[in-house]
Amino acid sequence: MPHSQAREICSRVTANIENVMRGQAKSIRLLMAGFASGGHVLLEDVPGTGKTTLAKALALSVDLDFSRIQFTPDLLPSDILGVSVFDQKENAFNFHKGPIFTNILLADEINRSSPRTQSALLEAMAESQVSIDGQLRRLENVFFVIATQNPVETSGTYPLPEAQMDRFSLQFSLGYVSPEVEVSIMSDQGAGHPLEQLGPCVGMEDVLTLRSQVKQVAISEELKRYIVDLVGATRREEGILMGASPRASLALMKVSQALALIDNQSFVSPDHIQEVAVSVIAHRMVMDPQARFSGQTTKAVVENILKRVPVPA
Amino acid sequence: MKTPRLFLGATLLFWGWQTNMPIIGAVMAVVIEASIFLPWRWTFTAKDLNKAADICAILFMALLIYRFSQDASSQTLLDLLQQIPIPFFPLLACQYYGVAGGIDSSALFYSARQKRKKDPEAPRKVVDIGLPFALACVLSASAANARTTFFMGFLVLSVWALWKTRPRRYRRSLWIPLILLAAGAGYAAQNGLHTLQGYVEQAFLDWYGDSLETKEDAYRTFTHLGDMGRLKLSHRIVMRILSKPGERVPALLRSASYNAYFSGNWTARDADFYPSPYDNAKDLWFFGDAPDSSRETVISMFLKDGEGLLSLPAGTYEIQGLKSRTLERNHYGAVVVDFAPRLAVFKVRYGDGPDLLKPPGPEDMRIPLEIASLISSQVASLPLEGETDLEKVRIIQEYFLDHFKYTLDLDGKGGRDAALARFLLDSKKGHCEFFAAATALFLRNAGIPARYATGYAVIEPGPDGQWLVRARHAHAWTLAYVEGRWRDVDSTPSIWAEEEKRGESFFQGVFDAFSNLWWRISLKRLQGDGTGRSLTDYLLWGLIPLAAFLVWRLYRKERVEKDKKSGEESPMPDLQGGDSEFYPIEEMLNAQGYSRRQGENLNQWALRLGSHAPGRLKVDVLREIIHLHYRYRFDPAGLDENDRRRLAALAKEWLESYTRGMDARKEKDHDQNFGNDLQP
Incomplete structure (x- = not known):
């Protein structure tokens, strides 16, 4: 039964990651939902909370190509996409693939590079393809970007443009773990980093099954309407310059479906939608500067909308 | 929350009862509750409701302007508060007779209306105004200030509303004692607040009462004795007197009398005020029994902020038609009102009945030491030996009339303390306060109890048989206790009125004409049916054409059958799983x-x-x-x-x-x- 098989794949990966990431069950759940739904994930948190470790743990748990780009201010688009080099022997240009031609791409500290470089990812993330030297090149079948950024340190950074933000299905932060968990993390790393012992537990085939099964999860018309109501409400909200796009509705549906699958449910229930609504919607909205300076956040706006819009029951 | 059935009707009845408008309240209650039995509803659009809300707002503004143009006092504000449900009633009726079961928020709020203008396709947002209206009624009823009955009614309505919405998970045996506890605490708290206010007011009087300076005060009067310069007098008309044709008007209207003289000022000792009884049916304030022969006069006077001392003829025993919250008198004949209209118009009946003033005491014979020798030497020069009291009064009065001159120019030399001595010895001229004070002290020296009285002289005949009293007619004179009663003794030369008229402005006639017009309108209202027409009557008459037009419009408006299930929620049959257990x-x-x-x-x-x-x-x-x-x-x-x-x-x-x-x-x-x- 493919559904239970997919669910099995999910729990295997989750268990594998949990070997490394302590006390972050909720973040792992969200990451898995994003991965299974075929979206991309943006992790935003202060340094040292395990963003990169989480990303690497996922990459190591699945037997897929993995590459990592450390974003710096002098990084160029060609450093990501690849470059054509003239071969004097053959008297022709040879294309050298960049790190983007992989299955899982970890874009570390993505806001440190210039907007020009950041936008090199745009086409890749939305359409799984890149145009280089006027030539269209398809990316791998499974292409998953997991980016990290630090919201506190702003000097020498370029905030991601709205179009780029919209490409990410989910954005969430990890947060600090409890003191007990922090102690156990210290004990674990006494011998060596647990990442070193981590091996893949699922393969490409499994990932494809997982993703195709997510699409099979049923969602009723009424809940689709609920998603549209939630996203639509962001466009009418006070203090919001730009509400969430229809792409947000689409992402919310897909991530909810993935979450339902993780919960071993063949249909989406309202709880799933509510659980991920903030992570899916909030980062796509642009606040009015005045509202932002008065302490209003997009997260609070979405939470407010969730409380207000009647949930189907 | 939806209001329970019959709740609004009961609230309206309660409001009508408390504010003394039971008929209006009952009609409104019937109109609202009758909607239950009618099988049809009007299909009001958002635009119709906007219009209804506008009409209500206009009605309210008209009421506000009308009331305040009539009488801008604090009493008007209280009256207006009591009438608030009337102008807003049409909106409530629209809710109960419309299909929507509420009023569009765009009809109630300007911002919502603007939003609607921008986006007319947006779904209507309907607000149930039943409960807010009920709350407004209760607030309105509270302005009538019937304390005990109001609290009981308010309690019944509150318990009713709360009972319907109480969370069923609590037992009744818990809920009922709790609500009773809350009610008891509420009653105790309101009584406590009332008592506290009484204490605070009393304490305030005790601490600061002596230093409060007011223009006209029943406890003391500040004279101009010893002041310098020419006395400035206003020519404004402050009172009008209307007597029956051929009947004499009282020459003097007394505001207050004082018994203790000290350093140029007169004060009233032991002048406690006590409330006068009021006959609601006849609209009468009682002071004493009617004498054998009595006279009647209509007085209209301006009361600043609706409070102050009334100026009344001597021997006044009842006042009719004065719409005042309180009316209190003291033993010296001062009558003070509070919460009265700014232009008070009332009937006064007076006569030579039993004296209502306090009989003479030792204070009425006291002469300050510093002036006693001067007074006694002057009185000794008068031929008072062996005369009756009445004759003594006449001799002293004539002494002042003959030997002293009236003037408004004050030289102020020697200050306040010496002013009276200078008047008697040197200048031999002064204004009415000098004459009244000196006469009182002379009379006391001659063995006749005397007091100092202030008020107005009625000396200027006006148009249509009325008498005009201007601010400059303020006067002071003496009360002498002769043959068992207090009599007015005025020893100021009668030229004073002419003297004071000299400063009158060229335009005074124009001012008077306007003043007369305003007064006439007020008087008409008073004489209309004896007690004065209430504003609501006028409004109702004015509303008839408007109402007729509305009825015609409504009659032609589309009606639909009442939704039988209104209020009951249908369990979503068109949705998947709508019949879930x-x-x-x-x-x-x-x-x-x-x-x-x-x-x-x-x-x-x-x-x-x-x-x-x-x-x-x-x-x-x-x-x-x-x-x-x-x-x-x-x-x-x-x-x-x-x-x-x-x-x-x-x-x-x-x-x-x-x-x-x-x-x-x-x-x-x-x-x-x-x-x-x-x-x-």
């Missing part, structure tokens, strides 16, 4: 007061309830039901036969166990273990 559970929990918040999903709700009342609600079973319910509702595949039956069975069992638990709780106070014996 979970809904009765939700309904039951809502009735118990465990209502689900708007954006709260079922699992969150169940967990929240579980943390409120652990054990009682059997959250685990509830969550299983919710899971099946979710599948039934949101899984396009739905439930198979077995699961469908299981959902029904589980829900039934849960409901039964819950109701059993409630019954058990009603019987026993607390049964901690009751949740356990219901496990399947």
Whole structure:
């Protein structure tokens, strides 16, 4: 039964990651939902909370190509996409693939590079393809970007443009773990980093099954309407310059479906939608500067909308 | 919250009763409650309701402007507060006779109306104004200030409204004592506040009463004795007197009298005020019994802020038609009102009945030491030996009339203390305060108790048989106790009136004409039916054409059959799984007061309830039901036969166990273990 098989794949990966990431069950759940739904994930948190470790743990748990780009201010688009080099022997240009031609791409500290470089990812993330030297090149079948950024340190950074933000299905932060968990993390790393012992537990085939099964999860018309109501409400909200796009509705549906699958449910229930609504919607909205300076956040706006819009029951 | 049936009617009746407009209240109540029995409703559009709201606002503004143009006093504000439900009633009627069951927010709020203009396609947002209106009625009724009956009525209405919305999970035996406790505390608190206010007012008087300086004061009067320069007098008309043709008007209207003289000022000792009885039916304030022969006069006077001293003829025993909240007198003939109209028009009856003033005491014979020798030497020069008291008064009065001159120019030399001595010895001229003070002291020296009185002289005939009293006619004279009663003794040369008229402006005639016009309107209102027409009557007459037009418009308006199910929620039959057995559970929990918040999903709700009342609600079973319910509702595949039956069975069992638990709780106070014996 493919559904239970997919669910099995999910729990295997989750268990594998949990070997490394302590006390972050909720973040792992969200990451898995994003991965299974075929979206991309943006992790935003202060340094040292395990963003990169989480990303690497996922990459190591699945037997897929993995590459990592450390974003710096002098990084160029060609450093990501690849470059054509003239071969004097053959008297022709040879294309050298960049790190983007992989299955899982970890874009570390993505806001440190210039907007020009950041936008090199745009086409890749939305359409799984890149145009280089006027030539269209398809990316791998499974292409998953997991980016990290630090919201506190702003000097020498370029905030991601709205179009780029919209490409990410989910954005969430990890947060600090409890003191007990922090102690156990210290004990674990006494011998060596647990990442070193981590091996893949699922393969490409499994990932494809997982993703195709997510699409099979049923969602009723009424809940689709609920998603549209939630996203639509962001466009009418006070203090919001730009509400969430229809792409947000689409992402919310897909991530909810993935979450339902993780919960071993063949249909989406309202709880799933509510659980991920903030992570899916909030980062796509642009606040009015005045509202932002008065302490209003997009997260609070979405939470407010969730409380207000009647949930189907 | 929707108001319970008949609640608004009862509130309107209560309002009518409290504000003394029972008929208007009853009509409004009947209009509202009759809507239950009518089989049709009007299809008001948002635009219609906007118009209705505008009409209400205009009515209210008109009422406001009309009232304040008539009389801008604090009493008007209270009256207006009492009438608030009247102008806004049409809006309430629109709610009860319209299909929408409420009023569009765009009709009530300007911002909502602007939003609607921008986006006319947006769905109508309907607000139930029943409860706000009921609250406004209660507030309005409270302005009538009938303390005990108001509290009882307010309590009954509150309990009624709260009873309907109480969370059913609490037992009645708990709810009723709690509400009674709250009621008792409320009553105690309002009584306490009232008492506290009394204490504070008293304490304020005790501490600062002496330093409060007011223009006209029943306790003391500040004279211009010893002042310098020419006395400035206003020519404004402050009172009008109207007597029956051929009948004499009182020459002097007394405001207050004082018995103690010290350093140029007169004060009233032991001048406690006590309220006068009021006859509601005849609209009469009583001072004393009617004498054999009495006279009647109509006085209209301006009262600053609706409070102050009345100026009345000597021997006044009753006042009719004075719309004042309180009226108090003291033993020296001062009458003070509060919460009266700014232009008070009333009838005064007076005559030579039994004296209502305090009989003479030692204070009425006292002469200050510093002036006593001067007075006695002057009185000694008068031929008073062997004369009757009446004759003595006449001799002293004539002494002043003959030997002293009237002037408004004050030289102020020697200051306040020496002013009277200079008047008697040097200048031999002064204004009425000098004459009155000196006469009083002369009379006392001659063995006749005397007091100093202030008020107005009625000397200027006006148009149409009225007498005009201007501010400059303010006068002071002496009261002498002769042959067992107090008599007015005026020793100021009568030229004073001419003297004071000299400063009159060229335009005074124009001012008077306007003043006359205004006064005439006020008087007409008073004489209309004796007690004065109330504003609402006028408004109602003015409203007839408007109402007729509205009725005609409404008559032609489309009506639809009343929605039989209005108020009952239909259980979403068109949705998948709309007949789920979970809904009765939700309904039951809502009735118990465990209502689900708007954006709260079922699992969150169940967990929240579980943390409120652990054990009682059997959250685990509830969550299983919710899971099946979710599948039934949101899984396009739905439930198979077995699961469908299981959902029904589980829900039934849960409901039964819950109701059993409630019954058990009603019987026993607390049964901690009751949740356990219901496990399947």
